[in-house]
Amino acid sequence: MNCIIIDDEETARVIIQQLCSQVEELSVIEEFPNAIQAIKFLNKEKVDLIFLDIHMPDFTGFDFIQTLKNPPKIILTTSDKNFALEAFEYECIVDYLVKPITLPRFLKAIQKAESTPDINPASTTQDQSENETAGISSGENDLYINIDRRLIKIDMSTILVIEAKGDYILIKTEKQNYTVHSTLKKIEEKLPNDLFLKVHRSYIINIKKIIDIEDNSVLIEKDVIPVSRSNRSELMKRLNLL
Amino acid sequence: MTETPNLIYIKELAAGSDTFEQKLINIVKREFPEEQKEFLANYNSKSFTKAAENVHKLKHKIGMFGFETGYQVAIDFEEELKENNPSLFTEFMLILDAIENFLKII
Numbered sequence: 001m002n003c004i005i006i007d008d009e010e011t012a013r014v015i016i017q018q019l020c021s022q023v024e025e026l027s028v029i030e031e032f033p034n035a036i037q038a039i040k041f042l043n044k045e046k047v048d049l050i051f052l053d054i055h056m057p058d059f060t061g062f063d064f065i066q067t068l069k070n071p072p073k074i075i076l077t078t079s080d081k082n083f084a085l086e087a088f089e090y091e092c093i094v095d096y097l098v099k100p101i102t103l104p105r106f107l108k109a110i111q112k113a114e115s116t117p118d119i120n121p122a123s124t125t126q127d128q129s130e131n132e133t134a135g136i137s138s139g140e141n142d143l144y145i146n147i148d149r150r151l152i153k154i155d156m157s158t159i160l161v162i163e164a165k166g167d168y169i170l171i172k173t174e175k176q177n178y179t180v181h182s183t184l185k186k187i188e189e190k191l192p193n194d195l196f197l198k199v200h201r202s203y204i205i206n207i208k209k210i211i212d213i214e215d216n217s218v219l220i221e222k223d224v225i226p227v228s229r230s231n232r233s234e235l236m237k238r239l240n241l242l
Numbered sequence: 243m244t245e246t247p248n249l250i251y252i253k254e255l256a257a258g259s260d261t262f263e264q265k266l267i268n269i270v271k272r273e274f275p276e277e278q279k280e281f282l283a284n285y286n287s288k289s290f291t292k293a294a295e296n297v298h299k300l301k302h303k304i305g306m307f308g309f310e311t312g313y314q315v316a317i318d319f320e321e322e323l324k325e326n327n328p329s330l331f332t333e334f335m336l337i338l339d340a341i342e343n344f345l346k347i348i
Contacts, residue, residue: 011269012302018255018262079301094310100251160246 001045001113005031006038006064007053007077012099014049016077016144019106022161026110035064036151047072049113054078054087058150065090067151073113077101096230143190145180152178156195160209160220162187172223198211199235207238245337247307247344271345274303278338285331294323296335297334304337313338 007013013031029047032038034056048151052074054061060076065071071092079099087096094116095109096139122215143159144151154173163170171178172189182189184204188196191204198204199218203225211219216232219227227235249263256263281296297320305313315337318328 009299009302011266011272011273011306014266015255018266022257057295077257079298079305099302102251103254103257242312 001025001047001048002027002029004029004038004041004047004058005051006035006056007031008033008050008056009053012053012077015101016101019101019103022103023110025114035059035061035067036146038064039067039151042068050074051077055080062090063151065092066091066153067143069120073116073118075109075113101215108197125150141186143158143177145182147166147178147180154178156191157206157208158192159196159206161223162196162204195239197231197235199231200226202226202230207235210239217236245309245312245340247309247341250308251306251348267345267348270306273346274300274341277303277341281338285328290323290326292321292327294320297323300338303341307341309337312340 002102003020005013005016005020005028010033012108013033013128017028017031020028026049029045032041036059038050050072052061052064054076055078061076061129065074071090073094074092076087076093076096077099079097080198081098094113097105097109101156115196122201141156143154143156145154146152158174160172160174162172162184165179167181167183168179169182169187171180182204184198188198190205195206195208195209196204203224205218205220211221213219213235216225216229217229220234252263252266256266277296277300281293281300284290284293297341298318298344301313301320304316309316315330315333321335322328322330
């Protein structure tokens with residue numbers, strides 16, 4: 001089994017490496033001090049198993065799991081017993097190790113991982129890279145955007161407008177605005193079709209947030225968004241017109 | 243405090259490898275003072291939530307050096323700090339001091 005280690009504490013990473021070296025079938029291919037770096041790696045590489053620390057600054061182990069579309073098997077490593085119940089809500093989590101980890105307990109976790117059927121046997125690096133485009137990844141209702149090496153979760157239903165700004169996009173939500181290095185095309189693939197519509201080459205709108213429509217524009221909160229002639233008919237089709 | 247730090251866990255983990263044992267000790271010698279310093283800075287500025295996170299991180303090393311009662315003290319202290327209660331500070335500091343002194347002689 002190929003595995004990676006994610007833990008912000010170097011001591012913990014070295015200990016898990018040492019424990020892995022006691023198991024012939026295990027091969028540690030990479031280790032990461034934070035989840036963001038690991039996500040970038042997983043966009044390109046396939047792994048069978050992840051040793052994942054829960055308690056990391058900025059981005060917890062659980063946040064990390066939620067960004068993965070097809071997570072591999074995961075063994076949680078933590079100094080906290082309180083997360084055990086939450087941990088087993090995730091199908092991909094095969095065991096939960098409390099630090100400091102002993103060899104017998106570690107071996108038991110590996111046995112569990114080996115005997116657990118693959119959750120995502122078809123998952124490949126390609127699946128991941130297709131679904132985790134630069135700067136953006138999505139869950140069912142949430143969208144994660146990468147800003148300054150942090151993944152920030154946005155509830156998609158709160159998005160008002162997305163505007164193209166050169167190599168960036170400006171995402172306006174009910175609470176705040178975010179500038180992300182990405183394209184309208186990439187984010188459009190992540191958004192639910194029933195909620196969002198591209199109304200102009202530079203704008204995607206949340207059609208539930210329209211206040212009114214006038215000629216070739218729509219009003220969303222205080223913003224007047226242009227609607228191109230070619231997209232107007234699709235917009236009209238999507239509205240519940242009296 | 244009757245407990246004293248020991249190398250039992252690290253030696254078991256090393257399984258006879260002096261190289262690994264020394265490597266791990268060197269990392270702990272580097273990481274522990276940084277974590278201790280960060281904890282004290284947060285504690286002294288009364289940022290108890292952040293200090294609780296530091297205690298959480300330090301718990302691992304406390305466990306590694308064989309503290310059992312001390313580990314439980316760290317668990318309790320972390321929870322208390324989350325409630326803005328620093329009453330276990332002195333007891334917790336005895337553990338950190340013991341580790342600090344131990345790291346000087348190994």
